[in-house]
Amino acid sequence: MKQDIKICGLRTAETIDRALARGATHIGFIFFEKSPRYVEPDIAGKLAEPARGKAKIVAVTVNPSNDDLDEIVALLKPDILQLHGDESPERVLTIKAVYGLPVMKAFSVRTADDLKRVEAYIGIADRFLFDAKPPKGSDLPGGNGVSFDWSLLSWLDDSVDYMLSGGLNKANIAEALAITRAPGIDVSSGVESAPGVKDVALIDEFFDAVEWACQPEMASGS
Numbered sequence: 589m590k591q592d593i594k595i596c597g598l599r600t601a602e603t604i605d606r607a608l609a610r611g612a613t614h615i616g617f618i619f620f621e622k623s624p625r626y627v628e629p630d631i632a633g634k635l636a637e638p639a640r641g642k643a644k645i646v647a648v649t650v651n652p653s654n655d656d657l658d659e660i661v662a663l664l665k666p667d668i669l670q671l672h673g674d675e676s677p678e679r680v681l682t683i684k685a686v687y688g689l690p691v692m693k694a695f696s697v698r699t700a701d702d703l704k705r706v707e708a709y710i711g712i713a714d715r716f717l718f719d720a721k722p723p724k725g726s727d728l729p730g731g732n733g734v735s736f737d738w739s740l741l742s743w744l745d746d747s748v749d750y751m752l753s754g755g756l757n758k759a760n761i762a763e764a765l766a767i768t769r770a771p772g773i774d775v776s777s778g779v780e781s782a783p784g785v786k787d788v789a790l791i792d793e794f795f796d797a798v799e800w801a802c803q804p805e806m807a808s809g810s
């Protein structure tokens with residue numbers, strides 16, 4: 589199975605080019621000002637140009653106001669809105685209706701109960717992203733480089749389309765894929781040399797690790 593691959597929190601033309609060259613299907617821009625990955629919407633719009641039509645451009649927001657979304661949508665022209673906060677199903681529906689864009693709703697997961705919250709969004713969100721809960725003391729709802737218990741995803745109905753996220757890197761992606769068979773994967777810190785600093789060599793190594801994990805003999809579990 590060939591899964592979608594999202595590289596999130598990109599901030600330079602060089603790392604975007606490398607992600608696209610290696611086959612990223614999604615590239616994410618972070619619009620959360622406390623994040624070391626934050627980019628101004630107008631800069632993100634310029635950075636995203638080479639990706640148009642090659643990869644889906646994802647705007648990552650946290651409980652965005654209408655004004656925030658107006659600016660981001662106008663300047664970035666994203667293909668997908670990722671909602672990484674506490675947005676209710678009603679808010680997701682409103683955002684979809686106003687902007688006419690698909691929504692990927694993020695959930696932080698620690699226990700099976702956390703996955704039950706997904707039910708209220710089925711048929712509303714277009715896709716889900718499962719991330720780990722932020723560690724104590726973190727100001728960031730995402731991009732913390734920590735994983736959750738991937739086996740919990742076996743509780744999900746097969747029809748739920750999602751991206752697996754949280755602490756993925758070249759060393760654990762094969763195990764993550766073997767356990768979850770996730771239809772999409774998302775990485776940020778795992779391809780960084782320092783918080784917010786993406787690294788082309790680490791991007792390469794991550795894609796190499798995914799390719800290795802997806803060789804027919806690995807995928808069949810033999």
Ligand SMILES: O=C(O)c1ccccc1NCC(=O)[C@H](O)[C@H](O)COP(=O)(O)O
Nearest residue numbers: 596620623730731732733754755776777
């Ligand atoms: O990455 C951030 O700084 C961030 C800040 C606020 C909300 C969401 C954020 N990231 C969202 C993502 O989709 C990340 O790729 C995801 O959390 C995984 O990050 P990591 O564990 O570092 O791979």
